[in-house]
Amino acid sequence: MSVIRFDGVSHAYGERRVLSGIDLELTEHRIGIIGSNGSGKSTLARMINGLVTPSSGKVTVDGLDVSRKGGEVRRKVGFVFTDPDNQIVMPTVGEDLAFSLRRSKLPRSVVAERVQSMLERFRLDGHADHPAHLLSGGQKQMLAIGAVLIREPEVIVADEPTTLLDLRNARMVTDVLTSVDQQVIVVTHQLALLNGFDRVVVIHEGAVVHDGTPTDAVPAYEKLLA
Numbered sequence: 503m504s505v506i507r508f509d510g511v512s513h514a515y516g517e518r519r520v521l522s523g524i525d526l527e528l529t530e531h532r533i534g535i536i537g538s539n540g541s542g543k544s545t546l547a548r549m550i551n552g553l554v555t556p557s558s559g560k561v562t563v564d565g566l567d568v569s570r571k572g573g574e575v576r577r578k579v580g581f582v583f584t585d586p587d588n589q590i591v592m593p594t595v596g597e598d599l600a601f602s603l604r605r606s607k608l609p610r611s612v613v614a615e616r617v618q619s620m621l622e623r624f625r626l627d628g629h630a631d632h633p634a635h636l637l638s639g640g641q642k643q644m645l646a647i648g649a650v651l652i653r654e655p656e657v658i659v660a661d662e663p664t665t666l667l668d669l670r671n672a673r674m675v676t677d678v679l680t681s682v683d684q685q686v687i688v689v690t691h692q693l694a695l696l697n698g699f700d701r702v703v704v705i706h707e708g709a710v711v712h713d714g715t716p717t718d719a720v721p722a723y724e725k726l727l728a
């Protein structure tokens with residue numbers, strides 16, 4: 503697993519301070535980040551691959567400073583957005599998966615093999631030529647995750663990946679996130695998704711207020727909201 507470190511990280515958007523004094527070392531296989539709306543979870547998640555750079559402090563992935571080595575970090579860390587429509591860029595499912603490897607310099611035959619294996623893995627077999635915008639919400643999210651995984655990142659960060667999905671599709675995405683070999687960091691309001699996770703971090707008003715296993719972090723979060 504990668505070592506993701508937050509050292510004295512604070513962040514403000516303009517005058518608005520949204521994270522303060524975050525110190526974390528994330529090394530577990532499956533990590534959840536929970537907390538109420540606006541507590542700073544997405545900001546924290548986005549920092550892991552340099553989508554947001556901290557106003558002060560440092561975020562590193564395996565020693566690489568995300569503020570300085572964003573490109574290298576993004577090769578290690580893939581990001582799955584809440585809304586797959588933000589991520590799907592090509593007209594067809596197969597083209598969208600292949601697009602992720604456009605800079606890989608892999609031979610065409612290897613790209614084709616990887617695309618096929620992603621299609622099979624994400625229950626999109628037979629959909630290579632299907633228009634991506636016509637997929638169901640769940641299938642789109644599977645495609646978005648596939649387009650991240652095809653690059654073989656070491657870490658996947660997913661920001662509320664099941665929020666827009668119905669129960670069946672949410673389960674499909676949850677199954678994938680809980681079964682991949684990669685290190686997975688998920689921001690979620692769906693607490694059931696965290697069953698079996700190794701660690702859950704609770705963020706409240708821009709600070710870490712609890713850090714433990716799902717069995718103790720989830721009740722701590724619920725108590726916070728009571």
Ligand SMILES: Nc1ncnc2c1ncn2[C@@H]1O[C@H](COP(=O)(O)OP(=O)(O)OP(=O)(O)O)[C@@H](O)[C@H]1O
Pocket residue numbers: 515518520537538539540541542543544545546
């Ligand atoms: N790009 C931005 N510019 C200005 N303010 C922002 C920006 N992104 C987020 N914020 C503000 O920062 C605060 C934290 O937002 P963030 O999205 O990190 O919270 P969150 O815990 O993920 O919330 P939610 O659960 O609602 O998605 C909020 O008050 C939000 O309005």
